[in-house]
Amino acid sequence: MIHSMSGRRAIVRFSDGRLQEAEDEIVKEFPLTIYVNGEEFATMVCTPAQLEEMVVGFLASEGVILFKRDIKSLEIDESRGFAYVELTKQIDTSPLAYSKRFIGSCCGKSRQFYFQHDVKTAKTSMADIHLTPSQCVELMKSMQAESVLFKGTGGVHNAALCSAGEIIAVRTDIGRHNALDKLYGYCLLNDIAIRSKILVFSGRISSEVLTKAAKIGVGIVLSKSAPTDLAIELAEDLNITAVGFVRGSSFNVYSHPERIIEEKER
Incomplete structure (x- = not known):
């Protein structure tokens, strides 16, 4: 069973001073429960596309x-909303193993709240990459130009992995x-080697988004929205x-x- 990412729905729209019947494109929500080594691990509510990724x-x-x-x-059963993953190793799938919060230090500099696994998987970037202002602007424009589902529904986030000169992949959810x-x-x-790549994102840069970017391993995050103070500290x-x-x-x-340099310096 293949799910499309959106569907049409009859609505009533108020426009030009009056109510009228219309149709609107609505993004779909899809619950996916992940089993790891036969044990239930997590349920994610997502847009039903690129589920294996x-x-x-x-x-x-x-x-x-x-x-x-x-x-x-790795087997995806879309008709039932299950993902079955068998690993080459045994892991502790208990909730405490992946949700315990503690106060730790990040690179020995500042005290922050982290999930236990964040400390193990977030990486300090060693990226030796630079962008000019025009490249920053063009990468954002390119991502937005490919955001077809957002244009139709207004209900999704978009993220793109890029090199300095082009978009490599865009994902929506x-x-x-x-x-x-x-x-x-x-x-x-x-x-795909990530060290020299850039993340372009449609939403605000929260601490969780910044931590996720660090786990992926990118050195630059571009957003059309605002960062939070904790995200800046983590960055x-x-x-x-x-x-x-x-x-x-x-x-x-x-x-x-x-990492952001003037055009004449390149």
């Missing part, structure tokens, strides 16, 4: 796997974390360049501005 990216983000070779088999997991899974399944600690409000021909650089 999402599962792989999610498990990598959670620290369950490091490489695609850690997965012995109702959940911002899911969109990032799909990109992460895409990279793992296709053996400073993790050596990630956070760029927000990329709109039109302007943007703000909130951390590690040395």
